[in-house]
Amino acid sequence: MARAALRPRAVQRALTAFRLRTTKPRGPAPTEPAEGAKDKRARDRKDKEPKRPERGPVPFPLRLLAMLFAFAFMVAFAVVLARVTLAPSPASEALVHSNLRPGRSLRAYLDQPELRDAVKQIGGNLLLGVPFGILVPVLAPKTRGPLRVLLLTASVMLLVEFAQGALVTGRAFDIDDVILNTAGALIGYLLVGRRMSRAIHARERRA
Numbered sequence: 001m002a003r004a005a006l007r008p009r010a011v012q013r014a015l016t017a018f019r020l021r022t023t024k025p026r027g028p029a030p031t032e033p034a035e036g037a038k039d040k041r042a043r044d045r046k047d048k049e050p051k052r053p054e055r056g057p058v059p060f061p062l063r064l065l066a067m068l069f070a071f072a073f074m075v076a077f078a079v080v081l082a083r084v085t086l087a088p089s090p091a092s093e094a095l096v097h098s099n100l101r102p103g104r105s106l107r108a109y110l111d112q113p114e115l116r117d118a119v120k121q122i123g124g125n126l127l128l129g130v131p132f133g134i135l136v137p138v139l140a141p142k143t144r145g146p147l148r149v150l151l152l153t154a155s156v157m158l159l160v161e162f163a164q165g166a167l168v169t170g171r172a173f174d175i176d177d178v179i180l181n182t183a184g185a186l187i188g189y190l191l192v193g194r195r196m197s198r199a200i201h202a203r204e205r206r207a
Contacts, residue, residue: 058200066200070138077131084128085160089170096172098165105176125177129153129184137189137197144197146186153185154178 058066089096099105109121132153137144143152157178165173 058202063200067139070135073131074135074139077135081128081160085164085171086168088168091170093170096170098172099174099176102175102179105174106180122180125180126184126187129157129181129186130188132156132181133185133188133190134193134196136185137193138200141197141201144194146189149185149189149193150182154182157181 106122109118112118112121133149136149136152143149161173161175161178164171
């Protein structure tokens with residue numbers, strides 16, 4: 001009877017030992033690498049962020065209207081420019097002289113006793129170029145870009161200065177005026193013209 005009672009216990013122990021040998025220990029679940037987890041969290045945050053609606057191209061009627069307004073302002077600016085730069089000044093005929101050396105007139109402006117006169121001369125020449133930087137990229141989108149705006153403004157202002165020196169009494173060619181006008185055009189382009197041109201002449205984005 002003792003042997004019969006011990007047999008079930010021996011069998012049970014053998015089965016338990018067999019199960020322990022054949023069963024693989026379960027370890028912790030594999031974790032993602034640190035970089036992979038960071039990338040996943042970054043993607044999740046981007047997915048949760050609200051997407052900004054993409055701006056489509058401006059309808060053609062509005063674009064045409066904007067270009068007509070820009071053209072009208074350009075014509076008005078051309079008239080003002082002609083009156084300011086091409087009006088004869090016989091009283092100052094003996095005082096003016098041509099300047100082909102950059103910086104010469106600027107130093108003369110800054111050496112004036114009153115600061116107001118220097119601001120008037122330098123600021124006026126800068127303001128004359130600002131409309132070019134704003135209106136030209138709107139009228140001609142292909143001219144968009146700082147270098148193109150600079151080249152176009154410099155070419156126009158060189159023609160104006162040449163006309164002053166050759167045809168207008170009391171006026172003279174001044175290279176510093178061309179430099180200031182061109183700088184004003186660059187300021188106008190960077191502040192307003194670039195954004196305005198991109199908004200009006202926006203292209204459709206391909207999916």
